[in-house]
Every structure is written in structure tokens, then in C-alpha cells.
Amino acid sequence: MLKSLASFGxxxxxxxxxxxxxxxxxxxxDAKPVKIGWAAWSDAEFVTKLAAKLIEDKLGxxxxxxxxxxxxxxxxxxxxxxxxxxxxxxxxxxxxYYKRVESKVxxxxxxxxxxxxxxxxxxxxxxxxxxxxxDLKKEDVQKKLSGTxxxxxxxxxxxxxxxEALKTYALKDYKLQISSEAGMLTTVDRAYRGEKWFVATSxxxxxxxxxxxxxxxxxxxxxxxxxxxxxxxxxxxxxxxxPKVAExxxxxxxxxxxxxxxxxxxxxTSYEKAVDKYISEHPDQIKSxxxxxx
Numbered sequence: 145m146l147k148s149l150a151s152f153g154x155x156x157x158x159x160x161x162x163x164x165x166x167x168x169x170x171x172x173x174d175a176k177p178v179k180i181g182w183a184a185w186s187d188a189e190f191v192t193k194l195a196a197k198l199i200e201d202k203l204g205x206x207x208x209x210x211x212x213x214x215x216x217x218x219x220x221x222x223x224x225x226x227x228x229x230x231x232x233x234x235x236x237x238x239x240x241y242y243k244r245v246e247s248k249v250x251x252x253x254x255x256x257x258x259x260x261x262x263x264x265x266x267x268x269x270x271x272x273x274x275x276x277x278x279d280l281k282k283e284d285v286q287k288k289l290s291g292t293x294x295x296x297x298x299x300x301x302x303x304x305x306x307x308e309a310l311k312t313y314a315l316k317d318y319k320l321q322i323s324s325e326a327g328m329l330t331t332v333d334r335a336y337r338g339e340k341w342f343v344a345t346s347x348x349x350x351x352x353x354x355x356x357x358x359x360x361x362x363x364x365x366x367x368x369x370x371x372x373x374x375x376x377x378x379x380x381x382x383x384x385x386x387p388k389v390a391e392x393x394x395x396x397x398x399x400x401x402x403x404x405x406x407x408x409x410x411x412x413t414s415y416e417k418a419v420d421k422y423i424s425e426h427p428d429q430i431k432s433x434x435x436x437x438x
Contacts, residue, residue: 177208178389181217181226183297185325187349187374188231190407191255194419195230195396202434203388215241215299221379222248227386228378228393230255236369237261237301242377250383252376253394256349256403259372261302262360263293263309264346268339276362277313280343286317294328294344295320302368306345309367320345332356349400354408395433402426 178199182192196207210226218238220226222245232238232251265274274285293310295303306320323331328344329352335342336356343361346352376393383390402422410418423430 177206178386179208179210179225179227181210181212181220181229182231183214183217184211185231186351186407186410187347187403189415190403190410190418191230191396191398193415194406194422195393197419197423198430198433199389199392202430203392205386205389213297213299214238214301218242218245218249218377221245221377224379224381226379227382227389228252228376230374230376230393232375232377233259233261233301233372234375235372237305237372239301240304241301248380249377250380252378252383252390253396254373254375255396256398256400257371257373258348258400259374260348260360261305261368261372262346262363263306263343263368264358264360265341265343266336266339267357267359269341271359274343274361276364277309277315277367278364279361280313280315280318285341288341289318289343291318292343293318293320294331294342295322296325296328296345298322302345302347305368309363312365312367349404349407351404351407351411354404355411391435392433395435397433 180192180196182188192209196209199205199207210220212220214231217226217229217231218241221229232242234242263277273282274280279285280289293306295306297303303320303322309315310318310320321328321331332342332344332352346358346360352358376396378390378393406418406422409421
């Protein structure tokens with residue numbers, strides 16, 4: 145009898161140890177920060193910080209934000225150094241990057257659809273003067289624009305497509321001014337305030353459309369692509385290792401109009417305040433992302 149009790153006690157101890165070990169492993173997994181990668185683009189900054197806030201406050205998991213350029217982002221996710229990124233512009237803008245890592249990543253969902261790349265001019269330039277990229281060939285237009293298209297980062301998909309567009313439209317007297325999003329915006333702001341002519345690379349969603357009156361130039365040869373979708377790309381195994389966050393990310397989707405409004409709020413205040421405002425003004429949307437509908 146004593147031997148049986150001892151055996152029973154040992155079994156209980158072993159079961160408790162296994163249960164404790166499993167519980168500790170689960171806690172350790174939850175305690176490990178979720179690493180989200182992002183590049184310094186205003187749309188990526190807003191959605192990334194929005195997701196991070198909700199993951200920490202609603203799902204109880206710590207988040208580490210990793211800021212880098214686009215190419216290292218794809219490499220980081222494919223190597224497993226970054227858990228996921230929320231700015232995969234597909235099918236065209238990031239086609240080259242995606243092709244290299246396609247077998248090493250998985251798509252969790254689409255953050256927004258109807259994203260667009262293009263070249264913009266201020267609305268105070270008559271459309272009869274510049275309505276299409278083709279119009280940039282006009283000698284007087286080329287002079288007023290100083291033969292320059294204001295660009296962004298050297299590694300951006302938009303930069304690659306814009307360089308191709310110069311060739312496609314035979315704009316041999318133009319140069320693409322490689323800079324950064326911040327550099328392009330500084331140039332645009334200065335020119336806009338002086339009502340000077342300019343053409344700049346841009347994309348939607350972007351807060352600049354809330355601050356300035358701009359219009360896209362027609363692109364009859366589709367050199368800058370068609371409408372895109374922006375996806376969440378995760379490292380392999382993330383979905384199985386962290387299903388709670390993966391499921392949340394698969395449901396997180398923003399209408400572009402809402403996103404642009406929030407991005408403009410972020411410029412007027414801060415990204416942190418804009419994120420808080422978005423959460424407070426979209427309770428039903430947040431609940432659906434968290435799987436709390438009904």
C-alpha cells in the first residue's frame with residue numbers, strides 16, 4: 145500500500161512538473177518580443193505602430209520594432225531575424241525582392257488594397273500643360289521642371305520603376321533625383337509654398353494628399369504599374385509558433401481613405417497620438433481584427 149502511494153505521489157509530481165514545464169514554455173514564448181520590421185515610409189510607420197500597440201495592449205505580448213531599408217527587411221524576414229513586415233507592395237513594386245525570398249516566407253494577410261504608385265504635380269499647374277507623363281517631353285515643361293523628377297530612396301521599388309519610366313517615355317533630358325521620402329517632401333513643401341513647378345514620385349496612401357492639392361499624371365504606358373495590394377509577410381513557422389498574433393494580423397485591414405486620414409493626423413500631432421485616436425474612433429473595426437465580433 146505504501147509502495148502504491150509512493151508510486152502515485154511520484155506520478156503526481158511528474159505530471160505537475162510536465163504541466164509546469166509546458167506552462168513555463170508558453171510564458172517564455174509570450175515573453176519573447178514579436179519583432180516587426182518596417183522602413184521609414186509614412187504608411188508603413190502608421191500601420192506598424194498601430195499593430196504594435198494592439199499586440200501589446202490587447203494580446204499581451206511585447207513588441208520590438210526594427211527599422212531598416214526595404215532590401216534588408218525582406219532578407220531579415222526570410223532569415224527569421226524579423227517575425228514579420230507589413231509593407232510588401234505586390235505584385236509589381238516589390239516583385240524583385242519578393243521573388244528572392246518567396247519560398248522562405250509566408251503571407252499572413254493584406255493590410256490594404258488599391259495602393260498606387262505614380263508621379264504627381266501640384267494642381268496649380270494646368271492639366272492642359274501637364275496631364276500625362278508624355279507631356280514632360282514638351283520643351284517649355286522640361287525647362288520649368290529643370291529636367292528633374294524628385295525621387296525617394298535608392299532601394300525603393302518606386303525608384304526602380306521610375307528609372308524604367310524615364311526610359312519607357314524617352315525622357316532623356318530628365319534625371320531622377322535620388323533622395324529619401326523626407327528629402328522629397330522637403331523639396332515638395334518648399335516648391336509648393338512658392339507655387340513653383342515640380343514633379344515628384346509618390347504613392348497612395350500618403351498623408352501628402354491631405355496637406356497639398358496634388359494630382360497623379362496619367363501613365364498611358366503603365367510604366368509605374370497598376371493598383372497594388374500591401375501584404376504582411378512573415379518568417380516561416382511564425383504562424384505555428386505564435387498563432388494568436390498571426391491570426392490577428394490576418395484580420396487587420398484598413399480602408400485607404402481611413403489610413404490617409406490617420407497618416408495626416410500623425411503629421412499634425414504624432415504617430416502615437418494618431419494611433420490612439422484611430423483605436424478610439426474605430427472600436428468595431430478593432431474588435432473584428434481581434435476576433436471579438438458579436
